[in-house]
Amino acid sequence: MKKMTMVEAINLALKQEMEKDEDVLVLGEDVGMDGGVFRVTKGLLDAYGEDRVIDTPLAESMIAGVSIGMAIHGLKPVCEIQFSGFSYFSFHQMEAHAARYRGRSHGRFSIQMVLRCPYGGGVRALEHHSESREVYYAHTPGLKMVIPSGPRKARALLVSAIRDPDPVIFYEPKAVYRAFREEVPEDEETFPIGQSEVVREGKDLTFITYGAMLKPTIDAAETLKEEDGVEAEVIDLLTISPLDDEKFTESVQKTGRAVIVHEAHRSFGPGAEMIARLVEKSFLYLEAPICRVTGYDVVIPLYQREKDYIPDVKRILKGARETLDF
Amino acid sequence: MPKKEIDLEYKIEHLSILNQDGELDSELEPDISDDLLIRMHRMMLLTRRFDERMLNLQRQGKMGTFAPIKGQEASQIGAVVVLEDEDWMVPSFREMAAEVWRGKEMVDMLLVFAGFNEGSRVPEKSRTLPVCIPVASQLLHAVGIAYAIKYKQEKNVVMVFHGDGATSEGDFHESLNFAGVFQTPCVFVCQNNQWAISIPRSKQTRSKTLAQKALAYGLPGVQVDGNDVLAVYSAAKEAVERARSGKGSTFIECVTYRMSVHTTADDPSVYRDDDEVKQWEARDPISRFQKYLKDKELLSEDDIEKLEEEIKSEIKGVIKDWEDKMKKMGDPADMFEFQYAEMPPHLVSQKEEVEKNKANR
Numbered sequence A: 001m002k003k004m005t006m007v008e009a010i011n012l013a014l015k016q017e018m019e020k021d022e023d024v025l026v027l028g029e030d031v032g033m034d035g036g037v038f039r040v041t042k043g044l045l046d047a048y049g050e051d052r053v054i055d056t057p058l059a060e061s062m063i064a065g066v067s068i069g070m071a072i073h074g075l076k077p078v079c080e081i082q083f084s085g086f087s088y089f090s091f092h093q094m095e096a097h098a099a100r101y102r103g104r105s106h107g108r109f110s111i112q113m114v115l116r117c118p119y120g121g122g123v124r125a126l127e128h129h130s131e132s133r134e135v136y137y138a139h140t141p142g143l144k145m146v147i148p149s150g151p152r153k154a155r156a157l158l159v160s161a162i163r164d165p166d167p168v169i170f171y172e173p174k175a176v177y178r179a180f181r182e183e184v185p186e187d188e189e190t191f192p193i194g195q196s197e198v199v200r201e202g203k204d205l206t207f208i209t210y211g212a213m214l215k216p217t218i219d220a221a222e223t224l225k226e227e228d229g230v231e232a233e234v235i236d237l238l239t240i241s242p243l244d245d246e247k248f249t250e251s252v253q254k255t256g257r258a259v260i261v262h263e264a265h266r267s268f269g270p271g272a273e274m275i276a277r278l279v280e281k282s283f284l285y286l287e288a289p290i291c292r293v294t295g296y297d298v299v300i301p302l303y304q305r306e307k308d309y310i311p312d313v314k315r316i317l318k319g320a321r322e323t324l325d326f
Numbered sequence B: 001m002p003k004k005e006i007d008l009e010y011k012i013e014h015l016s017i018l019n020q021d022g023e024l025d026s027e028l029e030p031d032i033s034d035d036l037l038i039r040m041h042r043m044m045l046l047t048r049r050f051d052e053r054m055l056n057l058q059r060q061g062k063m064g065t066f067a068p069i070k071g072q073e074a075s076q077i078g079a080v081v082v083l084e085d086e087d088w089m090v091p092s093f094r095e096m097a098a099e100v101w102r103g104k105e106m107v108d109m110l111l112v113f114a115g116f117n118e119g120s121r122v123p124e125k126s127r128t129l130p131v132c133i134p135v136a137s138q139l140l141h142a143v144g145i146a147y148a149i150k151y152k153q154e155k156n157v158v159m160v161f162h163g164d165g166a167t168s169e170g171d172f173h174e175s176l177n178f179a180g181v182f183q184t185p186c187v188f189v190c191q192n193n194q195w196a197i198s199i200p201r202s203k204q205t206r207s208k209t210l211a212q213k214a215l216a217y218g219l220p221g222v223q224v225d226g227n228d229v230l231a232v233y234s235a236a237k238e239a240v241e242r243a244r245s246g247k248g249s250t251f252i253e254c255v256t257y258r259m260s261v262h263t264t265a266d267d268p269s270v271y272r273d274d275d276e277v278k279q280w281e282a283r284d285p286i287s288r289f290q291k292y293l294k295d296k297e298l299l300s301e302d303d304i305e306k307l308e309e310e311i312k313s314e315i316k317g318v319i320k321d322w323e324d325k326m327k328k329m330g331d332p333a334d335m336f337e338f339q340y341a342e343m344p345p346h347l348v349s350q351k352e353e354v355e356k357n358k359a360n361r
């Protein structure tokens, strides 16, 4: 198996799906000649030509809207919005139409499209380039919301997303894009949308996280083992919506303690829904209040203060220890 | 019911006053005071050098991402100098020269690019908005301000900047349409620098000019040589006077060129030819203007040399100031400031959390 960055792994997924299915095409700003501002679509233009790798004019609403039309007439567009912070220009199309055509047509139309965007902090960027607002999509009935945490899962999930009959929002943690490599099989691999994964087993505490926060959470779990003799379980959500609450329910019923880690704002964030489900299904199993380690309820600051906004190992450890000591 | 033609008489003027070598078409020469000409030249040179310096600082890792303006000095300065202080200026994200002319502190720019929110402060009396990164979205704010000016029966105008790529966004069309319907005193200055990251102007729209887009909304549109500061000035002057006298908006397309990278995160060698850049070097807005000023005996080689020295030390001073300021800022708890007029309780407690974390670090 070849070791790949997340950028390379996503590129592989796109290439293989395009190779396999002529109806799959890629569109977005700078995705052709430039290969995307993060080079995720590199080489696709040369391989598949301008009709299938479309450098669009600069308009996100158009990118999403024409993708919907393409999907209605049988294509499977994978569109790229350059940064999630600009995806709100296309939000209207996703909310008002991509999410609703199936219902509106009583099942006649499927909007089989993927909207990819890099999200999250960590690249010393300007305003609007660092946010993590997946809940806008997760809150919208009819959309699926996926966030991979590493190269291998990113590849497998994107393949599943492209084949999924419903519209999938695919957020890519840009801080992870080139942060590390993982073995990615050349042969086709998929991973079910709507399924989370236990990535580390433990009996004392359950961490629930996803995306760029998986790495610091695992590091915190390792530190807890070394310094506190605590065995923490770590769950990587992978899909935000529809939320797989089975695995974390089972886990928290075993450990009695839960710490949720995300980069998104705290209030009305993804953690709030997880806590609601835990309270609904596991209230009597809880040994301590559920803890959230999250971004704060402010616009993510520019990069000098970004590290104080985004959860890190220290903050995760502090949350975990308070939960353990309760 | 015969077919008949609707007579629209749509034409687009292209204005150029200084040719590529800086030679003047004296019939079109605008009436600009010597003092203003000299100040315009100084600002163009200052912002060219500051831009180069910032690129340097970024390459040394002292700053994050920024969007250089190299080549667009005339398109910005020629337009913005026409405004009065009480007029509004609405930039996109690549108008450093126009912003500095309007009083934006260079040190504040450095602070923003170095990741400090403090740099985006707007001084009390300023009527220049902060940079706007979501492409084309600022255009709607500009026409909204213009509507408010008209509503209050004031005499001011708004000048809004945007790029060629921006003309594809819905917000662009919505704002021109609003400006047409309500005859708002707003001047649109399009910096057509031929590229939107890797997308050339020809792939952005099938239209022959960008200026003609204004016509569909009932607004006059004009194209100017954006590297000719006199042409930009003349068009802007006329547009601002029109707006000020209650005749509504004008759209100015400045034909210029992005001589540098899109931003420091970009590598243009992937998508554009160096030859094209070289061709545009020959049309450099500063050297053309210098030739004109020399012909007018307002500038000599000696003056330029002195000015370069002066600018060098001014920039040095700014950088020193920036380095000093950075040492005194960056308190993480400050991220909670300016979110609401009054800090709500949940932010008060989150702020306390950050302060506690800081103490334990």
Ligand SMILES: Cc1ncc(C[n+]2csc(CCOP(=O)(O)OP(=O)(O)O)c2C)c(N)n1
Residues within 6 Å of the ligand: A029, A058, A060, A082, A086, A089, B094, B133, B134, B135, B136, B162, B163, B164, B165, B166, B167, B191, B193, B195, B196, B197, B258, B262
């Ligand atoms: C709504 C939105 N989409 C995408 C981007 C990313 N982006 C930044 S600048 C740019 C190109 C803008 O081109 P143009 O309007 O010609 O301005 P220029 O950069 O050439 O000054 C893009 C796509 C953005 N900032 N905002």
Ligand SMILES: [Mg+2]
Residues within 6 Å of the ligand: B163, B164, B165, B191, B192, B193, B194, B195, B196, B197
């Ligand atoms: Mg441009």
